[in-house]
Structures are given as C-alpha cells and as structure tokens.
Amino acid sequence: MQLNTDCTAKPRHCSQQGFTLIEVMLVIVLVGVMISAVQFTFSSSKPEQILQQNSARFAGIFDLAAEYGLLNNVELGLFVKENTYQFLGYDGVQWSPIADNPLFEEFTLPDNVEISLQLDDLPIEEPLLFDSSLLITEEDTDSFFEEEDEEKKIIPQVYMLSGGDITPFSLTFSFAEFTFDDDENVSFKVSGIYSTPLTIEGPIANDSSR
Template identity: 35%
Template sequence: MHKSKGFTLLELLLVIVVIGYLVTMVRLPSLAPDPFELTEKQAARMTHLVNLASEYAVLNNMQLGLAVTEDRFAFLVFDGEAWQPFQEPPFDIKPLDEYVRLELILDGLSWQEDNLLSAVEFIDEERLEQLQELDPEEQKLAIPQIFILSSGEISPFDITVEFDDGFANPVSFLIRGEFTAPVRMYDPLQQLALDN
C-alpha cells in the first residue's frame, strides 16, 4: 500500500499555534481614534451648529438657546410662552463621544444664579418652579444657558471641549462666543496665544 504525503493533524496544529503566538507579538496600530482628532471633530461640530443656529434664528425671527451639561448639549426654541427642545435636525440632541466632556463658563457666573436667570425676559418664575421637580442634569437641559437671539446677538460664553480617558494627556479645544456670531474654535496652541 502506498502512503500519501502530506501534513499530519499534529503538524498543522503546531503551525497554527506558532502563527498565533507570532501575531500576539506584533503590535498592530491602535484602532482607537486619535484623541486630538476626536476632540477637534467634536468641537468643530459644536461650533458649526452654534453658528448655524444663529443664522437660523436671524432668518426665521426666532429666539433660540443652548443648554450644556458635562456630557451633552441641546438646542432649545422659545415658542412665545416657554422653552421647548428644538427637535429639527441638525439641532436635535446627539450624545458626545466617549471620554469627551464639556465645561461651560459664563463670565464667571454659573447658570443657576438667580440674577442671571431673572435678567432674561424669556424665563418666568412659574417655569423655574416646574423645573425643581427634574433632576439637576435635566434642569440644565430645560433652560438655555446661552441665548441665540433673532437680532444676531449671542450670550458671551466659553465652552471647553476636553478629551480625557485617564491614560493619554488631556486634549482641549475652546469654543468662544463674544456677543455676536460667528463663534470661534481655538486649538490648544491658539489658546496659549489667547492667554498672552
């Protein structure tokens, strides 16, 4: 009887184990997105949306607002009586990418302060009382901290968009609104120039 030539099952398994071991030794490029690019993309998206909302408010004679929490932001529209979520794309709420956080600065005043809210004619005391029933994060998304008016005016603000996963060095971009559109985005190097 003639014996056929070929590999035995044991030889094939040995080759597969060796190949598997070599593959684990080789470092493949990370499939995770680059923190700088991810943060820049998120900051650019938010900057463009605020500028688009300003144009929309002027063209449609509407009063819009922007509410910001640490992990999301929402556009609101004033319907003549109260602020409502603005559900029209692209202004509907979208979650931020993982590890991206927002920090809102309003001329040193936090949004909850009575003197800031009572100065705005679009927010009444009855609405503020209704909001007390919501949890703090939902309260922040129910009333705008930044006003985008039909006159083209925007409340002055700074929003820091930061990526921090606890491993890489944190990356932050700054979005700054100075009373009128367009709002501008600054990368980390441009922020150093702003501080000087």
C-alpha cells in the same frame, strides 16, 4: 433692426437682477448644512483629532442655529448637560426642541469626552446686551428648582436672540480621563462674545497631573 435693451424704457420686460438678503442667507444656511454633513461624518482615533472634530461640529451647528433664528425671527437657546448639548426654541411660553431640524437635536459626545461651560470671567468690557431673565418665566424657575413627577422644563444657559446677539460664553472640550500615552493631554475651547461666528482655540495643553 436694433432691439431696445434699456430697462428704463420697458421695465416690465426686464427681469430683476441680483439676490435679496434672505436668498443669500438661505444659501449660506444650506451650504453650511451640506458642509457639516460631509465634514462630520468621519471618525478619528487620535485624541487631539477627536476633540478638534467635536469642537468644530459644535461651532458649526451653533453658527447655523444663530442663522436659523435670525431668518425665522425666533429666540433660540443652548442647553448643556454633562456630555450632551442641544438647541431649543422659545415660543413665548416655554422652551422646546426645534421641530424638523435634526442638526439641532440633542447630541451626545463620544465616550470619555466631556464639556465644560463657562459664562463668567470672560474678557467682556461692555454690559450685557440683554437680560436673559426676560426669557425665563416664574413657572420655568419653579420647575427648574423643584422636583416634580413630570419631566422638568429645560432652561438654556446660553441665549441666541433673533436680532443676532448671543450670551457671551465658552465651551471647553477635553477628556474626562486621559489615558493616551503617546499624545499630550490637550483641550479645545469654543468661545462666542456677543455674536457669531464662534472662535475655536486649540489644542491647549492641560495640566499633566490631572
């Protein structure tokens, strides 16, 4: 007896084939988390490799954060301060750390490594896709500029919209004081123009007189 394998004849006996977009993106995020967990657990003593490792970590986590915002329909932001960076979520009222996501928590760079955020003078030919001031309330602005006894609210410098758009920016990783005699003074630059993935440039030779 020949079995009928035509799904059009008996659709209830035929399972759905393929994956949905959400399932595919979830796999991408999970794979990215596993790769980052393996790739960034090692440490290096060579200056160029230290900068390369930290710039690659940042780019990887930023891309994961953008995917997270897209999947969860939430606006995210990047806050850079001195030698640290962290990712924040916007709940419609204020910016706050993203709960239950260790990868997005504040990360402190190794000693002597510094980062420089650039938002202007980038090769941008189109107007900005969104107004970042829409995500900053008057209360946020007051708390940012005024000294208060309570902890100040954190306002990100780079925004990641739930639709996938990001603030154009570049983040340069370099050494605050270069003391390695056997290696060239270099830096690595991570850039994002409107969308992910980010691009990494380097090693870039710096002025030796620095």
